[in-house]
Amino acid sequence: MPRVSAGISTGFFARYASALPQDMKYDFDTVIPRRGQGNIKYDRRPELDPFWVADMDFASAPEIQEALIARVKHPIYGYAQAHQGLIDATLQYLQDRHQVVVSADHIVWLGGLVPALSLAVKAFCQPGEAVMTCTPSYPPFLNVHHDARAVELISIPHVQQQGRWTFDFEAMEKFITPQTKLFLLSNPQNPLGRVFSYDELLQLAQFCQRHDLVLVSDEIHCDLIFDETQTPHICGHRLPAEYHDRIITLLSPSKTYNIAGIGIAYAVITHDSLKRRFTAARGHTQSEINTFGYYAAEAAYRSGEPWRQQLLAYLAENQRVMHAYLSAHAPQIVLNWNEGTYLSWMDCRALGWENPATHWEKASGLFLSDGAFFGVPQHVRFNFGCPRARMMEGLEKLVKGIA
Numbered sequence: 528m529p530r531v532s533a534g535i536s537t538g539f540f541a542r543y544a545s546a547l548p549q550d551m552k553y554d555f556d557t558v559i560p561r562r563g564q565g566n567i568k569y570d571r572r573p574e575l576d577p578f579w580v581a582d583m584d585f586a587s588a589p590e591i592q593e594a595l596i597a598r599v600k601h602p603i604y605g606y607a608q609a610h611q612g613l614i615d616a617t618l619q620y621l622q623d624r625h626q627v628v629v630s631a632d633h634i635v636w637l638g639g640l641v642p643a644l645s646l647a648v649k650a651f652c653q654p655g656e657a658v659m660t661c662t663p664s665y666p667p668f669l670n671v672h673h674d675a676r677a678v679e680l681i682s683i684p685h686v687q688q689q690g691r692w693t694f695d696f697e698a699m700e701k702f703i704t705p706q707t708k709l710f711l712l713s714n715p716q717n718p719l720g721r722v723f724s725y726d727e728l729l730q731l732a733q734f735c736q737r738h739d740l741v742l743v744s745d746e747i748h749c750d751l752i753f754d755e756t757q758t759p760h761i762c763g764h765r766l767p768a769e770y771h772d773r774i775i776t777l778l779s780p781s782k783t784y785n786i787a788g789i790g791i792a793y794a795v796i797t798h799d800s801l802k803r804r805f806t807a808a809r810g811h812t813q814s815e816i817n818t819f820g821y822y823a824a825e826a827a828y829r830s831g832e833p834w835r836q837q838l839l840a841y842l843a844e845n846q847r848v849m850h851a852y853l854s855a856h857a858p859q860i861v862l863n864w865n866e867g868t869y870l871s872w873m874d875c876r877a878l879g880w881e882n883p884a885t886h887w888e889k890a891s892g893l894f895l896s897d898g899a900f901f902g903v904p905q906h907v908r909f910n911f912g913c914p915r916a917r918m919m920e921g922l923e924k925l926v927k928g929i930a
């Protein structure tokens with residue numbers, strides 16, 4: 528795909544082309560002040576130093592900024608729909624990056640993935656039925672079932688095999704009930720940073736087929752994998768076609784390009800009746816997607832690859848530095864080695880504290896994600912998607928809080 532943004536839409540926007548050099552070196556080191564700007568990460572608890580929510584402290588790709596500026600300059604902000612340029616860029620992205628060939632009819636545009644998880648529960652579960660997922664888990668996975676009346680949650684802990692987190696298929700077989708209708712998958716896994724292999728996913732799809740479950744595969748972190756050769760992302764729709772009548776793949780450029788506040792996501796659903804049931808569950812509950820989301824997504828897919836590559840190199844080095852620092856200064860914390868995502872899951876049980884997140888809040892003024900919300904207490908999640916200098920400040924506070 529050409530990097531220049533000249534392809535962005537037609538008409539008014541066709542005149543716009545990126546002036547950025549092809550060999551641009553992007554800046555991930557500058558600390559950009561964010562406080563008081565109305566963002567959840569910094570302003571929810573302004574007295575604390577935040578390393579919690581999955582939102583990076585990097586400026587989004589300049590190509591996306593340019594596309595948004597171009598859109599803002601067209602002064603009418605009426606109801607929007609996915610324009611052809613976005614549809615083309617998205618289908619091309621799915622084909623080139625994920626070897627998934629689908630058509631525009633298979634895409635359902637959404638304002639976010641969490642609403643999509645909730646819609647899936649409403650679409651496929653009746654009162655008295657159940658959803659299954661694995662823990663630790665991104666907290667909405669443990670809560671969206673409340674959005675549908677009297678739907679239960681069955682959560683199964685992930686287990687480690689040869690030092691890698693995976694599914695406990697034995698426990699899943701043991702605890703599944705005939706009432707279970709849906710499996711919620713996070714891949715790459717938040718917060719474990721695992722990128723599940725083809726074989727693991729095939730086994731999961733077979734499990735879902737055996738128990739007649741719809742498999743919702745949340746792949747929001749799929750373009751944040753450090754070594755895409757060793758641990759390639761396997762999209763739900765890369766699994767054999769015989770499983771596609773039960774798979775909903777949820778995607779967005781939002782995490783990768785740090786545009787989560789703009790609100791753009793989509794579901795890939797290739798099976799007609801599955802798609803009909805999912806879209807029918809929307810009713811009138813979803814607002815129209817905003818025009819900026821559509822244009823930001825197009826720019827991300829069309830022009831964002833060089834930025835993404837440099838981001839991944841930066842995050843990989845952050846992870847390396849974090850591990851080196853904490854193994855030297857806080858060996859009591861058991862750290863995961865992430866294959867993807869910028870969220871580190873820290874096992875703090877050896878510190879003997881009931882609630883490590885609260886401890887570090889009081890001792891060091893840190894705002895970390897409390898593992899209890901992910902279904903596993905005595906752990907925290909640390910966001911290393913930030914300039915290295917900021918990450919080091921956070922890690923130093925973590926270490927001081929232990930002393």
Ligand SMILES: Cc1ncc(COP(=O)(O)O)c(C=O)c1O
Binds near residue numbers: 639745
């Ligand atoms: C696995 C996962 N799904 C969904 C989301 C949020 O999606 P959205 O902001 O599109 O609702 C996150 C955010 O961290 C996430 O980690």
